[in-house]
Amino acid sequence: MPRTAHDEHHWQTIAQRYELEPGPINLENGYFGRMSREVCAHYLEHVAFINRSNSLHVRQQFEQGENVEIRRQLAGLIDAEPDSIAFTRNATEALQSLIRNYNRLQPGDQVLISDLEYDTVKGAMRWLAGYRGVEVIEVSHAHPASFDSLVQTYQQAFTQYPRLKLMALTHVTHRTGLVMPVQAIAMAAREQGIDVILDGAHALGQIEFNLAQLGIQFAGFNLHKWIGAPLTLGFLYIAPERLADIDPDMGEFHYPATDVRARTSYSTPNFPALMTLPLVLQEHRAAGGSAAKGARVNYLRNRWVSQVRPLPGIEVLTPDDPRLYCGITAFKFIGRDQQLMADRLLKDYGLFTTTRAGAAFGSCIRVTPGLATSAADIDVLVNAITELSVD
Numbered sequence: 001m002p003r004t005a006h007d008e009h010h011w012q013t014i015a016q017r018y019e020l021e022p023g024p025i026n027l028e029n030g031y032f033g034r035m036s037r038e039v040c041a042h043y044l045e046h047v048a049f050i051n052r053s054n055s056l057h058v059r060q061q062f063e064q065g066e067n068v069e070i071r072r073q074l075a076g077l078i079d080a081e082p083d084s085i086a087f088t089r090n091a092t093e094a095l096q097s098l099i100r101n102y103n104r105l106q107p108g109d110q111v112l113i114s115d116l117e118y119d120t121v122k123g124a125m126r127w128l129a130g131y132r133g134v135e136v137i138e139v140s141h142a143h144p145a146s147f148d149s150l151v152q153t154y155q156q157a158f159t160q161y162p163r164l165k166l167m168a169l170t171h172v173t174h175r176t177g178l179v180m181p182v183q184a185i186a187m188a189a190r191e192q193g194i195d196v197i198l199d200g201a202h203a204l205g206q207i208e209f210n211l212a213q214l215g216i217q218f219a220g221f222n223l224h225k226w227i228g229a230p231l232t233l234g235f236l237y238i239a240p241e242r243l244a245d246i247d248p249d250m251g252e253f254h255y256p257a258t259d260v261r262a263r264t265s266y267s268t269p270n271f272p273a274l275m276t277l278p279l280v281l282q283e284h285r286a287a288g289g290s291a292a293k294g295a296r297v298n299y300l301r302n303r304w305v306s307q308v309r310p311l312p313g314i315e316v317l318t319p320d321d322p323r324l325y326c327g328i329t330a331f332k333f334i335g336r337d338q339q340l341m342a343d344r345l346l347k348d349y350g351l352f353t354t355t356r357a358g359a360a361f362g363s364c365i366r367v368t369p370g371l372a373t374s375a376a377d378i379d380v381l382v383n384a385i386t387e388l389s390v391d
């Protein structure tokens, strides 16, 4: 763990870059992250500027080179070539474009999802049944999960369903923060000739990874969770040698079929948000990038999980294997109504969390610290869970 992860003074100076509304302690930073004050101010300036200059700047500057440079910088964030990425408005749009336009499926083929996928991804994969005539296989992961159990669930599915051609895989599930062993799963899939579409929404900016090393050729991301960009920015990634396996989106013609940008819908983007991105990426790097951000939120996660896991009446759902967790972790008050308990955390202790349902193990409370969260905030959570566990 980098030394700075538990250096409260260091992280206080970072926390001061963010403006916080007075109110409860926010432990639900998983929905989207804050922009720093500087990024927010820069964004607002761009909003005003684009509003003043209207299409003049967009047509004469943005579209004549500024956008090329922004795309180049974004590709650098994932060590990819600019011609492998296309901007979208969010991760859902990126992932749904990949799923909709993946053209290697024949009627009777099988596609795979697990209980831990994000709902918009599940929906799109299920939709393939009618659109492409495929059979949708749905598996549930063992609980509690281990590195081996996660890989085995897929290996068993690959054996049981020999017509599998495509699967969705979520790098970090939004339900519990479980980090999937992506490299091992992608390798097992490749051996069976199964393509993987990776949902990287919660991984980007929180986990260090390299798509080529992971063995991933198709992926979707957003930039508003852990990168610190304004809302409305995401992107899709297609390994250049696999571009032909994703069709242009719904007859898209603004770019040639050899251009990855034809793989998602063409529309007027949020220019001010895109123009803010270079500063966002600069700040991300200055804060130490995913390595430092990830280490900090992991430290905060371990601070509460280590004290709460042994409590009777509490089940922490996310494993402690360092390969399998990040800053997001979920727990349960055993045998209680989780929404009611989340409400009590808020009303009695001023702690804002969120409940998540939809996994095979049922409903849970998700805790997501952010870059403005202090160790003292986490201690309030530990005290609250300890008291409520015997209440």
Ligand SMILES: Cc1ncc(COP(=O)(O)O)c(C=O)c1O
Pocket (backbone or CB within 6 Å): 030, 031, 089, 090, 091, 092, 093, 118, 170, 172, 173, 174, 199, 201, 202, 221, 222, 234
């Ligand atoms: C795992 C995961 N995938 C996809 C998404 C969708 O992201 P977006 O809101 O950018 O479409 C989310 C959002 O919370 C997520 O947690």
